Amino acid sequence: MSDVGIDAVEIWTGKLKLDLAETFAPEKGDDPAKYTKGLGLFESSFPDTYEDIVTMGANACKRLMERHDLSPDDVGRIDVATESSFDNSKPISTYIAGCLEQTFDGDFHHANKGERKFACVAGTQAIDDAYNWIRAGRNRGRSAIVVATDTALYARDDPGEATQGAGAVAMLVSEDPDLVTLSDAQGYGSADETDFLKPNQQFPSVDGKRSVQVYLARMREAVEDYESVAGDLHPDDFVYAPFHTPFPGMVRKAALLAYRHITRDTEIEEELADAIGMQPRREEFDDDEAFSEAVSAYTDDLKGTDRYAAWYDATIDPTLDISRRVGNWYTGSVHIARIAGLKRALSEGRDMTGERIFVASYGSGAQAEVHHETVQPGWDEEIAGLNIDEQVADRYDLTFEEYERVHAAHDHSKDRDFEEFTAPEDEFVFDGWGRMGERK
Ligand code: HMG
Numbered sequence: 144m145s146d147v148g149i150d151a152v153e154i155w156t157g158k159l160k161l162d163l164a165e166t167f168a169p170e171k172g173d174d175p176a177k178y179t180k181g182l183g184l185f186e187s188s189f190p191d192t193y194e195d196i197v198t199m200g201a202n203a204c205k206r207l208m209e210r211h212d213l214s215p216d217d218v219g220r221i222d223v224a225t226e227s228s229f230d231n232s233k234p235i236s237t238y239i240a241g242c243l244e245q246t247f248d249g250d251f252h253h254a255n256k257g258e259r260k261f262a263c264v265a266g267t268q269a270i271d272d273a274y275n276w277i278r279a280g281r282n283r284g285r286s287a288i289v290v291a292t293d294t295a296l297y298a299r300d301d302p303g304e305a306t307q308g309a310g311a312v313a314m315l316v317s318e319d320p321d322l323v324t325l326s327d328a329q330g331y332g333s334a335d336e337t338d339f340l341k342p343n344q345q346f347p348s349v350d351g352k353r354s355v356q357v358y359l360a361r362m363r364e365a366v367e368d369y370e371s372v373a374g375d376l377h378p379d380d381f382v383y384a385p386f387h388t389p390f391p392g393m394v395r396k397a398a399l400l401a402y403r404h405i406t407r408d409t410e411i412e413e414e415l416a417d418a419i420g421m422q423p424r425r426e427e428f429d430d431d432e433a434f435s436e437a438v439s440a441y442t443d444d445l446k447g448t449d450r451y452a453a454w455y456d457a458t459i460d461p462t463l464d465i466s467r468r469v470g471n472w473y474t475g476s477v478h479i480a481r482i483a484g485l486k487r488a489l490s491e492g493r494d495m496t497g498e499r500i501f502v503a504s505y506g507s508g509a510q511a512e513v514h515h516e517t518v519q520p521g522w523d524e525e526i527a528g529l530n531i532d533e534q535v536a537d538r539y540d541l542t543f544e545e546y547e548r549v550h551a552a553h554d555h556s557k558d559r560d561f562e563e564f565t566a567p568e569d570e571f572v573f574d575g576w577g578r579m580g581e582r583k
Pocket of ligand 1: 174175176177178180181182226261262263264302303304305306339349350351352354355358387388389390392393471473505506507
């Protein structure tokens with residue numbers, strides 16, 4: 144059986160930008176450093192009023208198909224991962240296929256379509272579905288398109304408002320892929336949690352501080368589970384480690400946890416022992432609380448070591464380059480982190496072929512998933528073809544007052560206002576329910 148993985152990728156950012164330090168912080172009466180240093184976010188992307196999860200997803204797919212000269216006959220499956228769906232019956236993939244059929248010769252009648260939901264981890268789950276479909280030999284030589292598309296909006300004045308974002312990532316999953324192959328080995332951490340949920344509501348009910356703790360707890364379980372199948376891990380096994388990135392500050396915490404975990408019983412733990420001691424072992428403590436306090440103290444010390452800082456700068460920091468500028472894209476977030484790492488490698492002229500990437504996905508509600516990927520020889524050409532830097536630079540810079548109008552325009556409980564801030568160009572636009580078209 145040939146290798147299966149991500150063959151091609153395309154990104155579409157919402158075309159508006161909110162500057163968190165210049166525009167958002169002063170209105171909130173906050174120190175801008177809370178956002179830029181604390182959360183690690185500088186800007187968020189928002190959809191213009193003619194954009195939504197369908198248009199962003201369809202526009203990403205259109206670029207993907209055009210860039211790779213694909214026709215509908217090459218695609219046997221379209222899966223959309225989103226937690227921003229406006230339809231409880233018809234999957235968003237059908238709307239996206241409908242858009243694409245306006246542009247490409249042929250149709251997608253033969254393609255299996257669906258929608259995947261498990262908060263932000265659904266993008267990775269949809270890749271898994273495509274992977275399994277191909278590995279089962281049901282694809283008849285065709286590829287799958289997986290789209291992760293979200294408008295990550297919070298209610299006005301919710302603490303999550305600073306972490307909003309909007310955009311889509313389209314990925315082609317194929318045999319013998321050009322970008323990365325996926326490991327069979329996976330680890331999961333999954334539990335019924337209620338820290339972030341949207342039962343019949345557009346904006347999430349969030350216990351933000353608890354959501355951070357739940358992310359860490361499920362991620363620890365997933366890393367342990369992954370290690371139980373992949374064998375002992377070492378930090379140097381992986382050139383990058385993209386994590387689900389609701390904001391870079393969250394990844395700072397998750398990466399530290401993962402590093403502590405995978406350096407246990409390695410020469411790194413021994414080498415650091417003189418400076419910070421050995422990692423606490425459960426059997427050395429009478430109760431869980433004392434153990435957990437000792438782990439926290441060790442983790443704080445670990446964070447201050449040069450060894451950890453060097454690993455973080457090389458393995459994690461590059462994966463945050465896009466997220467810092469666009470905010471949380473929910474299902475797409477870990478997938479832009481992968482791309483950001485590879486983009487950094489390309490800009491540094493590094494050869495990544497054969498290198499391994501540790502991919503850590505997460506979705507509230509809650510589930511973490513960990514696997515690894517191996518970079519393929521065509522990776523550099525694929526990454527070089529992306530125009531995400533131009534898209535990010537071209538976004539319209541909103542004033543706070545304009546941001547308030549854009550937020551209201553995307554609030555499903557309010558009348559939609561079609562004031563436009565940018566001019567659509569050769570792309571799918573939303574003109575009202577049931578009317579979706581390519582505007583030239
Ligand atoms: P908050 O109360 O506004 O912020 O909420 P804070 O007071 O906790 O400050 C944030 C950080 O900035 C802290 O850093 C502060 O110390 C620091 P930390 O101690 O955590 O390392 N800070 C400063 N640093 C420098 N200079 C300053 C300054 N002031 C403060 N002047 C919270 C933060 C994350 C709770 C909020 O943004 C929120 O509710 N976000 C939404 C929920 C979320 O993103 N949770 C993340 C985990 S769950 C997840 O990732 C899943 C998700 O993507 C959804 C899905 O799966 O579908 C959300």
